Amino acid sequence: MSSQLLMIEDDLRLAQMVSEYLAQSGLRVAHMADGESGLAHLQGPEGGAPPPDLVILDLMLPGIDGLEVCRRIRALPGAAARIPVLMLTAKGDPMDRVIGLEIGADDYLPKPFEPRELLARIRALLRRREAGSQPAANVMRFGQLEIDRDARTVSVAGQAAELTSYQFDLLVTMAERAGRVLTREQIMEAVRGRELEAFDRSIDVHMGRIRAAIEADPKNPKRILTVRGVGYVFARQQD
Template identity: 75%
Template sequence: MQQLLMIEDDVRLAGMVSEYLGASGFLVSHAPDAKTGLTRLQSAGVDLVILDLMLPDMDGLQVCQRIRALPSALGQVPVLMLTAKGDPMDRIIGLEMGADDYLPKPFEPRELLARIKAILRRKGTDSPSPTQTMNFGSLEIDRDARRVLVKGHPCELTSYQFDLLVALAERAGRVLTRDQIMEAVRGRELEAFDRSIDVHMGRIRAAIEADPKAPQRILTVRGVGYVFARQQA
């Protein structure tokens, strides 16, 4: 049974969500504040964190940053962020801080469940390619270990960012539209012009490019989308 950790100060909402997700086969643990949530995350196996943006003791963005700073697999646990704020900029900032997905309140429980399943499906999906490690000069992408190395040094990417990178690398040299990238990653419905794709691409560039402002590996094709360069210029 997959284990979820919900860090949410609204006890009533947490109870309703826990009951709904529990009926769908998930084991949900609830933490009413950031301190309790971070402690619980490090003391028990968690497959995904549902994180509220507004917490009594710490901002949810700070919590997300602290999760990403944790060592090994703990820091890579998928994070789905909840917020009562409807400002698109809040969503972009959340993604930049390392969240895998973002759901504004109020939300339909079915949509929350669908997004959780999509994130976990991406996390556990094996690539159909028989070659699990892709090498592009100093860049190495290991599908099995879900690890990216640049000159032997590990890169920090979220689960979703790793999947985006793999989708591009598998189609190296081919220009992909945002729709095609989202279709390749699968499991998540986004609008064609959702800026979250661009946010994630920026984060990936920051991780793998020598100079993210002048990328040599992931190139923007203006008015179309992105292309992964087989060889750096």
């Protein structure tokens, strides 16, 4: 069964081009031209169809912009809040990308982009989404932190910790290698399956979000530690 995507993009020509290109790889794309329509589709697809497997979200939209759409997606009830979001950014300011990641986007792609790169990023996000249904060591426990890889959930002292799909995979990657110092490049390559560009520091944004979700004091972390000049380490034991 092919994956169903939702593209929220006001550039109709671009949306048509992307839809036709992705269709060649077996991906079906529903298109909405503004944020309100996109959110309405997510909350009630026509004919009672299941929600999409991934959202391609433009940053610059008429009415509510992509950042606000992303915020509202993450506030939706149930599984809809965990749908992977790939944000398209037309602006050159890296802060737009940082803000997008901070509010819950799983990945970003600046315009103009190569359709092949878009397809590669979509496939990577879909693989991570599907990985939740694959057999694995079911639950990892580190003190009060519990990571359920089958259910793709995280809890701290019995309370659910809200993470995006991408942040969940980053946390699992770190936890599986507990006690090992990992560079940013090693972490991102393990999750994305590709090398990290030298200028890309989105990993730091995601780590900040993970700390906010699982640490008692994110500014004084005990679980995910920064190793200056190198990267990060997931501590087996907490003080």
